[in-house]
Amino acid sequence: xxxxxxxxxxCEATCGLEIETEGRKVVSVRGDADDVxxxxxxxxxxxxxxxxxxxxxxxTTPLVRRDGExxxxxxxxxxxxxxxxxSPILAEHGRNAVAVYLGNPNAxxxxxITHGPAWLRVLGTHNLYSASTVxxxxxxVSAGYMFGAMLSVPIPDVDRCDxxxxxxxxxxxxxxxxxxxxxxxxxxxxxxxxxxxxxxxxPRRTRTAEEADEHHFVRPGTVALLLAAMACTIxxxxxxxxxxxAEHVNGLDEVRELVGExxxxxxxxxxxxxxxxxxxxxxxxxxxxxxxxxxxxxxCTQEFGTHASWLVxxxxxxxxxxxxxxxxxxxxxxxxxxxxxxPGGGGRGVRFGRxxxxxxxxxxxxxxxxxxxxxEEIETPGEGQVRALVTAAGNPLxxxxxxxRLERAVEGLDFMLSIDIYVNETTRHADVILPAPxxxxxxxxxxxxxxxSTRNIANYSPAVFDRxxxxxxxxxxxxxxxxxxxxxxxxxxxxxxxxxxxLIQREVGLEGSRVEGRDPGELLEALEPRRGPDRVLDFLxxxxxxxxxxxxxxxxxxxxxxxxxxxxxxxxxxxxxxxELLRTPSxxxxxxxxxxxxxxxxxxxxxxxxRNGGMILIGRRQLRSNNSWMHNLPALVKGKDGCTLxxxxxxxxxxxxxxxxxxxVRSAAGSVEAPVEVxxxxxxxxxxxxxxxxxxxxxxxMGVASAHAGVNSNVLADESQVEPLSGNAVLNGIPVxxxxxxxxxxxxx
Ligand SMILES: Nc1nc2c(c(=O)[nH]1)N[C@H]1C(S)=C(S)[C@@H](COP(=O)(O)OP(=O)(O)OC[C@H]3O[C@@H](n4cnc5c(=O)[nH]c(N)nc54)[C@H](O)[C@@H]3O)O[C@H]1N2
Ligand SMILES: Nc1nc2c(c(=O)[nH]1)N[C@H]1C(S)=C(S)[C@@H](COP(=O)(O)OP(=O)(O)OC[C@H]3O[C@@H](n4cnc5c(=O)[nH]c(N)nc54)[C@H](O)[C@@H]3O)O[C@H]1N2
Ligand code: SF4
Ligand SMILES: [Mo]
Numbered sequence: 001x002x003x004x005x006x007x008x009x010x011c012e013a014t015c016g017l018e019i020e021t022e023g024r025k026v027v028s029v030r031g032d033a034d035d036v037x038x039x040x041x042x043x044x045x046x047x048x049x050x051x052x053x054x055x056x057x058x059x060t061t062p063l064v065r066r067d068g069e070x071x072x073x074x075x076x077x078x079x080x081x082x083x084x085x086x087s088p089i090l091a092e093h094g095r096n097a098v099a100v101y102l103g104n105p106n107a108x109x110x111x112x113i114t115h116g117p118a119w120l121r122v123l124g125t126h127n128l129y130s131a132s133t134v135x136x137x138x139x140x141v142s143a144g145y146m147f148g149a150m151l152s153v154p155i156p157d158v159d160r161c162d163x164x165x166x167x168x169x170x171x172x173x174x175x176x177x178x179x180x181x182x183x184x185x186x187x188x189x190x191x192x193x194x195x196x197x198x199x200x201x202x203p204r205r206t207r208t209a210e211e212a213d214e215h216h217f218v219r220p221g222t223v224a225l226l227l228a229a230m231a232c233t234i235x236x237x238x239x240x241x242x243x244x245x246a247e248h249v250n251g252l253d254e255v256r257e258l259v260g261e262x263x264x265x266x267x268x269x270x271x272x273x274x275x276x277x278x279x280x281x282x283x284x285x286x287x288x289x290x291x292x293x294x295x296x297x298x299x300c301t302q303e304f305g306t307h308a309s310w311l312v313x314x315x316x317x318x319x320x321x322x323x324x325x326x327x328x329x330x331x332x333x334x335x336x337x338x339x340x341x342x343p344g345g346g347g348r349g350v351r352f353g354r355x356x357x358x359x360x361x362x363x364x365x366x367x368x369x370x371x372x373x374x375x376e377e378i379e380t381p382g383e384g385q386v387r388a389l390v391t392a393a394g395n396p397l398x399x400x401x402x403x404x405r406l407e408r409a410v411e412g413l414d415f416m417l418s419i420d421i422y423v424n425e426t427t428r429h430a431d432v433i434l435p436a437p438x439x440x441x442x443x444x445x446x447x448x449x450x451x452x453s454t455r456n457i458a459n460y461s462p463a464v465f466d467r468x469x470x471x472x473x474x475x476x477x478x479x480x481x482x483x484x485x486x487x488x489x490x491x492x493x494x495x496x497x498x499x500x501x502x503l504i505q506r507e508v509g510l511e512g513s514r515v516e517g518r519d520p521g522e523l524l525e526a527l528e529p530r531r532g533p534d535r536v537l538d539f540l541x542x543x544x545x546x547x548x549x550x551x552x553x554x555x556x557x558x559x560x561x562x563x564x565x566x567x568x569x570x571x572x573x574x575x576x577x578x579x580e581l582l583r584t585p586s587x588x589x590x591x592x593x594x595x596x597x598x599x600x601x602x603x604x605x606x607x608x609x610x611r612n613g614g615m616i617l618i619g620r621r622q623l624r625s626n627n628s629w630m631h632n633l634p635a636l637v638k639g640k641d642g643c644t645l646x647x648x649x650x651x652x653x654x655x656x657x658x659x660x661x662x663x664x665v666r667s668a669a670g671s672v673e674a675p676v677e678v679x680x681x682x683x684x685x686x687x688x689x690x691x692x693x694x695x696x697x698x699x700x701x702m703g704v705a706s707a708h709a710g711v712n713s714n715v716l717a718d719e720s721q722v723e724p725l726s727g728n729a730v731l732n733g734i735p736v737x738x739x740x741x742x743x744x745x746x747x748x749x
Contacts, residue, residue, distance in 0.1 A: 005032050005566035006461040009439045010045045011624055012449045013038065013175040013182040014459065016567060017046055019440075020256035024052040024465055026440070036570040037457045038182035040223055043175055044624050044636065052438055057702050058421050058632075060468055070423065070433065070699075075469065075719075079488035080477055080494035083229040086482060089388045099127035099374065099386040103394025104135075104627055107448045112393070113336070114447075114475035114536035118499045125356045127386050128362070129371040134400050134729045135297065136178060137365060138305030141726040144350035145593035146313060146472070147330075148583030149338040150366050151451050153178055154313055154328035156292035157574055158187045158454050160198035161326045163288030165281070167223050167312070168298025168732075172207040174312040174621050177296050180446075180453035185211060187454075197288070199281060201226065202298065203618055204646070204688060205681040207340040217683035219272040220616050221733035223295065223305035224603055226271045226278065227311035228262035233282035234318050235259060240286070243320040250578050252590030255314055258592065258600060266607055268624045272683070286319050290326025298618065302732045306725035307603050310596050317591060322578075331572035331579050333450040334547070334557055335540040336457040339581040343512035347583030358384045362727050370727030371400045374720040378409040388415040390479075392435065392472075397426040398628040398692055401729045419475055422632065423460050423701035425694065425712075435474050440464040445537055445562075457566030458546070460537070460559060473532050493531075500524065500535055507543050514549040526550055533650045534559065544570060599725055611685075615651065617667065617716060617734040620688045629690030631705035643693040643710025644677035647738070648684040652676065655738055662741040665689070667734050670715040673741055689713040 005018045020027040029050050033040035052058060062078035063070040073081070089097055102122065106112035120128065132140070140150035156164060158181055169177065171184035181187055188198050188211050191736040198212040201223065209215035216616060221589025234240045235256040242249055264278035271278070285291050293315045313322065321327030332340060353363030355371040359380045369377075372394065377386045384643045389410060396512055397403050410416060410429045418427040419434045444461040455456050458476070470478075474492050481490015504520045505512050515523060527535050533641055538559035544546050550555030562569065584590055624636040631637050645663050647655075657663050664671060665687070693710025695702055714731070721730040 001526040002029065005035070007444050007446060007459050008042065008046050009048065009444055010048060010630070011175045012177050012180050012452070013090055014180055014446045014449055014453070014457070015042050015046065015182045016459070017042065017049065018118055019049070019464065021134050021464060026053050033569060034567040035459070036568040037455060037459070041183035041186070045626060045630065047635050048630055048633045049439060051635055053440055055632060057177040057704075058438065059100065059423065059433060062435060063423070064434040065431045070428070070430075076488070078432050078434060079445060079482070082417055082479070084481045085431060086388060086417070087485070090483065093385075093387055095123055095125045096127055096384050097387045098123060098125050099129060099377065099389045100125060101371065101374065101389065101391045101394045101396050103392065103396070103399070104131045105393040106491050108446070109393065109472065110443060110445050110533040110537065111119065111472035114478050114533040115496075116392075116497055118696050119476040119483070122480040122483050128368045129374050129396070130368055131371075131394060131399060132368065133365075133370040133372065133727050134301065134731060136300055138300045138723060138726040139178060139309040140179070140595065141306050141352070141365060142309040142313065142593075144315040144366070145596065146310065146590050147339070147581065148349045149346050150350070150585070151337065152330060152339045152581060153317055153323055153452060155179055155331055155452055155454055155574065156183070156294040157290075157326050158292070160573070161191065161290045161292045162194070163285060163291035164188070164191055164196070165199045165201070165285060165291070165293045166208060166212075166226075167201040167293070167295040167308075168205040168300075169294060169296030170208045170621060172211060173623050175507040178249045178374045178452050179294060179296070180449045184208075188212070197284070199608060203683040203686045204620060216273050216277065219270065219683070220618050221302045221304060221684060222606070223272040223299045223606060224269070224307035225262060225267040226273065227308060227315060228259045229264045230282035230285065231255070231311060231314055231318055232259040232262045233264060233279050234286050234315070237283070237749070239283065240318040241320045242317055243324070245286065245317065245323055245578060245589070247319065248582070248588050249591050250586055250588040251590060254597070256590040258597060261604070262607065270607055270609060276616070278688065285315065285359070290324070291319060292328045294328070295694050298732055300507060301728060301730065303721070303723055303730050304603055304606065305723045305728050306596060310593070314591060317589065323576045325573070325575065330577045331451055331453050331574055332456055332545055333453070333578060333715060334456070334544045334571065335445070335450065335537065336447045336544075339449050340545050341513070341585055342510055344580045344581060346585065346587030349583065349585045350575065362722065365727055370397060370722055370729070372722050372727070374400070374731045375402065375409040375719060378413060387413060388417075389413055390417045390419075391426055391430070392419040393423055393424045395534065395628045397715060398694065398712055400719075401714055401721070401731060402719040403712050403714045404670050419472065422629065423699065424629070425697050425700060428699035432476055435469060437467050437469065440466045442471060443534055447537070447540070455573055456571035457568055458541070458557065458562060458571060460562035462563065471532065494530055499528070500539065503536065503539060514543050514547060514552070518550065523550055530559070595725060615736050615738050616666065617713075617736045618685050618686060618688050618732040619691050619713060620646070622690055625690065625692065631693070631695060631708060632702040634704055637708040641708070641710075641732050642688060643674065645674040645738070646677050646679050646682045646688040648682050648686070649680055649682050652678045652688070656740050657738070664739050664741045665716060666737045667716040669717065669718045672711040672713065672715050676724070686734065687695065
């Protein structure tokens with residue numbers, strides 16, 4: 001029997017797990033009571049790490065399509081097949097003919113973070129897509145404009161604030177996003193216990209809303225108007241006070257003026273919240289000693305996602321809460337933060353649209369194109385047409401808009417490769433599937449999420465079991481070899497050396513770096529005998545803000561120190577970082593970014609928009625689910641059917657729908673049938689279906705999931721509806737018709 005301490009890789013909360021094993025058997029999984037951050041908290045998904053280990057449907061052998069069937073093959077055969085199929089496409093049509101889609105689990109995967117960029121650089125395609133444009137791209141764009149880097153996202157200081165305003169987020173179910181904070185229920189209760197207040201704005205009365213002091217239904221897609229009206233109230237009533245931050249802010253006056261027309265009275269009708277209530281909420285926010293505004297996916301995946309994301313931070317600035325303890329602050333992570341690299345206090349800022357999509361002309365953001373254009377880039381013939389697709393840890397046929405069209409499109413590809421752990425709705429279309437190791441077979445460090453954490457934490461987990469096949473980084477390096485023309489047996493070690501040497505070269509040459517001017521050979525030597533992601537991680541830790549700088553700060557952080565600290569190292573609460581963290585060309589916070597201001601007319605038009613009385617569809621998340629991919633784990637799907645249509649009793653009655661009956665939901669893009677769940681926890685006029693379901697497609701090899709199929713809500717999302725400032729898909733706020741499923745008459749002759 002052995003006990004392992006490990007960070008859970010399934011969501012952003014980074015909970016510590018205590019896992020007992022016997023040989024290759026997982027005996028138990030519980031919360032690690034000594035974890036410096038989560039202190040024993042876990043959610044039901046944690047147990048999934050055991051069930052995923054045991055899942056007979058999880059792939060461990062490569063699959064190659066032969067005569068139309070996906071059959072088992074050796075690793076060498078699989079890479080030979082990739083070389084045979086992909087190389088001619090590259091040779092004949094160039095790199096842009098190969099599209100790549102990166103899914104959400106990459107953000108939780110050290111291999112993908114340290115070695116993913118390298119093979120993508122070798123490929124060099126403009127057709128790079130990811131789950132970011134069905135998720136947080138609007139927040140990254142607004143953070144890029146305001147603070148100069150895409151992950152410079154202010155994080156609410158939930159443990160020290162007295163007032164927390166949450167919009168379009170349900171951390172009691174999602175366990176937080178762009179807010180790494182295990183046990184949000186406990187943290188929210190503490191706010192209230194110390195006399196503070198929690199306010200939730202959501203078209204549904206969520207679990208989070210039930211824990212709050214106050215909840216308001218809001219009409220989908222109107223949070224930007226609500227936030228503008230709160231800013232307007234604060235400015236108009238002279239309640240704004242940016243405090244000491246003011247000298248670091250450009251555009252304060254411009255913003256005050258800009259929000260002037262968005263009075264509570266002007267937006268009340270659109271938002272479905274009374275003007276007096278909006279004014280009161282604004283006054284309370286401004287009056288609170290220490291307050292934070294926080295918004296998440298319900299405010300991003302909609303038509304004003306970037307405006308909403310921007311206005312959240314406008315409010316944090318106007319109320320004097322940005323970069324202040326108890327307000328919203330910027331983490332200082334141990335690893336990988338763009339905003340703590342180099343001299344600081346200014347930088348190059350962000351620039352978008354360096355290339356555009358071929359068919360619709362949508363701009364690139366942070367090196368990727370909006371995934372809403374993927375289907376048309378595959379379907380539309382001509383120079384630059386996408387002929388091959390690589391998916392890595394993604395299920396775009398479920399997670400991106402108009403799944404029906406994308407499904408038809410991928411059927412027309414010349415070649416498709418998936419790196420995944422299942423034959424699911426997307427990977428069943430692949431010609432080759434390369435199985436990724438399970439979480440327990442790889443080391444783990446949340447390099448992405450500690451950059452978004454409400455405390456500064458560093459926690460490293462070594463692998464629990466030996467790998468049965470290659471690591472993901474080794475897969476990427478072999479792919480790089482194929483793309484570079486070295487054939488299917490490229491030198492993985494040489495590529496790995498190139499990855500670390502490139503990093504070292506860059507860092508020793510960087511002004512203000514902690515190893516500026518040092519001898520690259522000496523640093524490389526000091527990393528021995530590590531290889532792969534752990535070698536890169538050690539380097540990033542040692543050159544990061546807490547690092548030992550390879551000797552010049554001997555008490556500093558190293559990977560070795562983290563290995564000796566299985567429950568993690570607490571690097572303390574967040575502290576102010578302005579102006580040092582800013583990477584804008586002006587060296588200031590840009591409160592009124594030109595592209596956002598230029599698009600204000602669109603928001604203005606929404607104020608006056610008449611409602612037509614139709615129903616509006618939004619999504620929701622479920623505690624025992626993780627987007628589309630954990631439905632094959634029995635513990636997570638047992639019990640009541642999860643994939644239901646939530647509808648308010650008044651609407652159900654008007655439309656002739658009763659609990660448990662099937663409803664037909666139709667949008668401009670498609671239609672689905674889902675069982676009705678009547679509940680007054682949803683706003684009248686709004687219906688909700690969770691995403692990530694619909695596992696009954698032919699060829700899917702997920703026995704448990706198929707028995708709990710549900711329907712795919714993204715059949716209803718319209719790929720033509722893209723938020724213009726960020727390219728993000730509009731997945732919430734879709735106009736739909738809802739009707740009882742007509743009972744089919746028996747055919748008569
Ligand atoms: N309507 C609607 N649509 C949405 C959303 C919504 O709220 N509403 N949310 C959006 C959001 S926020 C996101 S992040 C996206 C998610 O979109 P995706 O990332 O495309 O989808 P996932 O369901 O997370 O699929 C993850 C895939 O990775 C595989 N996988 C799991 N672990 C590993 C691993 O360790 N290695 C590898 N190689 N593969 C692995 C799984 O089998 C699965 O195929 O969905 C988006 N779509
Ligand atoms: N259990 C579980 N946890 C997860 C995931 C999961 O699938 N299951 N997915 C993970 C991922 S990839 C992400 S990105 C995070 C997301 O984390 P959250 O953003 O907290 O996700 P949701 O629970 O979907 O909460 C979004 C809320 O927005 C509301 N909403 C929808 N439209 C609107 C609108 O127009 N205005 C307002 N104000 N609200 C709106 C919805 O009712 C919902 O309650 O969760 C992560 N954690
Ligand atoms: S909350 Fe997230 S990190 Fe914590 S146990 Fe659940 S899935 Fe894992
Ligand atoms: Mo996400």
